Amino acid sequence: MRPDGPDTSASATERTGLAVVRNGRIVDPASGRDEPGDLWMRGGKIVDRPADDETKAATVIDAAGLLVLPGLVDLHAHLGEPGFEYRETLESGALAAAAGGVTTVACMPDTDPAIDDGPTLEYVRERAAGAAARIHPIAAVTAERRGERLTEAGELAEAGAVALSDAGRPIRNPAILRRALEYSRMFDLPILVHCEDPSLSAGGHMHEGSHATRLGLKGIPSIAEETAVARDLMLAEWTGGRIHVTHASTAVTVDLIRSAKQRGVRVTADASPHHLVLTDESLSAYDTHLKVNPPLRSKADVEALRAGLADGTIDAVASDHTPRSVDEKYTEFQEALPGATGLETMLAVVFTELVRPGLLTLGEGIRALSTAPAGILGVEGGNLAPGGPADLLLFDPDGTWTVDRASFRSRSVNSPFTGRTLEGCVTLTIVGGRVSYRRAEPDSP
Ligand SMILES: [Zn+2]
Structure with missing residues (x-):
């Protein structure tokens, strides 16, 4: 966008009048639309082109040379609040989201206190109101995420939970998960499962294999994930409940x-950008920013995840944005906490590593980042249809940028992609018709 051009979109943030994004290439996987055109907004919604006498008064946002995409929907992020504000707050997490083109974030309940009852969930929703992205809490499956006593799914659904999850903790007792799946059917909430058998993964720091042996680090075997996935799929099949396997990592x-899926089990799944791009081989320098859970797996696993994304077995890409403080990362590999930030890099990583090389079409990539996760969570957005919220981003496919710690909006800087040059830049993010992020012009101060 030209800083000296007719763009007065900042004023569109202050009022709810008519605005138009002109001359961009509109890519909307939900409708199959991919064509040059104009996109009209009014009152926070996308609208049809109004009558000629009205259009002259519209605020114009020039998108020449840019892609106009539905805002991304991230179904797995940790936003730190309440309890871990030194890592992230709802406000800083939303700013990070907006900078990455993410207009809707589902935040995990592994807060302190955990989001496991109506009042806590309402507290988070109130704190998140007016943030730079829409934030929808995911509520815990069990009280305090202890895996013992089910939370009140009805109360949580009523208060606005978009899913249930014990976030980072597997539900060890199959009878608890069975009951949770049965209850969640009544409220049509998916249960997001972190699939890990702790008795198989205990004490591990990276993927079990020849690289772990060479580095002298105890491994986490693939089977620690796979037995849990198999069990949880069987429980979903048995109960008819909806399950979502998050951060799938193995072939x-x-x-x-x-x-x-072929048997008709109500299952969806996501993979994180780092699992789609990085392997256990990259840990050779003991870089703690590459320590994540589940761990970075083998090249064959990465290829299987990519094939699964391409054929729709993996429905979505989710950031698993997990902010960590400097103290939590700058320590010995064995001591460092797992987790990587991802909201700000997710789109450019997918574009650079999967779309540009032709593994996914642009439409498939945006479907996995926006349309599909919106459908899984049952939230608005994920498309550019008139009547829906004006949640969108402008993306410069020819721009490049180097991931730099100093540029993060997140309070944490534990990105595994720092120093990488990525293709494609988010230039503007709009949430409900309001500008929530604008990329600084390269020559502006
Ligand atoms: Zn997570």
Whole structure:
């Protein structure tokens, strides 16, 4: 966008009048639309082109040379609040989201206190009101995420929970998960499962394999994930409940989900950008920013995840944005907490590593980042249809940028992609018709 051009979109943030994004290439996987055109907004919604006498008064946002995309929907992020504000707040997490083109974030309940009852969930929703992105809480499956006593799914659904999850903790007792799946059917909430058998993963720091052996680090075997995936899929099949396998990381996980889908099991799945791009081989320098859970797996696993994304077995890409403080990362590899930030890099990583090389079309990539996760969560957005919220972003496919710690909006800087040059820049993010992020012009101060 030209800083000296007719763009007065900042004023569109202050009023709810008519605005138009002109001359961009509109890509909307929900409708199959991919063409040059104008996109009209009014009152926070996308609208049809109004009558000629009205259009002259519209605020114009020039999108020449840019892609106009539905705002991304991230179904797995940790936003720190309440309890871990030194890592992230709802406000800083939303700013990070907006900078990455993410207009809707589902935040995990592993806060302190955990989001496991109506009042806590309402507190988060109130704190998140007016943030730079829409934030929808995911509520815990069990009280305090202890895996013992079910939360009140009805009360949580009523208060606005978009899913249930014990976030980072597997539900060890299958009878608890069975009951949770049965209850969640009544409220049509998906249960997001972190699939890990702790008795198989205990004490591990990276993927079990020859690289772990060489580095002298105890491994986390693939089977620690796969037995849990198999069990959870069987429980979903048995109960008819909806399950979502988050951060799938192994080839066998992809196969298990593929065959469950063929049998009609109500399962969806996501993979994180780092699992789609990085392998255990990249840990050779003991870089703690590459320590994540589940761990970075083998090249064959990465290829299977990519194939699963391409054929729709993996429905979505989710950031698993996990901010960590400097103290939590700058320590010995064995001591460092797992987790990586991802909201600000997710789109450019997918564009650079999957769309540009032709593994996914642009439409498939945006579907996985926006349309599909909106559908899984049952939230508005994920498309550019008139009547829906004006949640969108402008993306410069020819821009490049180097991931730099100093540029993060997140309070944490534990990105595994720092120093990488990525293709494609978010130039403007709009949430409900209001500008929530604008990329600084390269020559502006
Ligand atoms: Zn997570």
